[in-house]
Amino acid sequence: MSWFVYVLRCADDTLYTGITTDKARRLAEHNKGTAAKYTRVRIPVEMVYSEDSPDRSAATKREMAIKKLSRIKKLQLIQTDQ
Numbered sequence: 001m002s003w004f005v006y007v008l009r010c011a012d013d014t015l016y017t018g019i020t021t022d023k024a025r026r027l028a029e030h031n032k033g034t035a036a037k038y039t040r041v042r043i044p045v046e047m048v049y050s051e052d053s054p055d056r057s058a059a060t061k062r063e064m065a066i067k068k069l070s071r072i073k074k075l076q077l078i079q080t081d082q
Contacts, residue, residue: 003059007049010042019059
């Protein structure tokens with residue numbers, strides 16, 4: 001099973017980072033307001049970045065590393081992906 005780390009841009013222009021095994025399903029859950037408390041009040045959200053991870057452990061570690069980045073560094077990460 002593949003794991004993904006993703007970054008969402010919320011309606012209020014904040015960024016949210018998470019992990020999933022199904023990007024399309026998770027994005028739909030966020031936009032329905034059933035995924036995370038943080039995004040529930042900030043919909044609609046748009047997936048602006050994702051990367052593959054070999055397993056859940058690696059995905060979680062990468063998620064934590066991205067969450068520790070400053071907003072500017074996160075925006076640079078998103079920009080280099082496009």
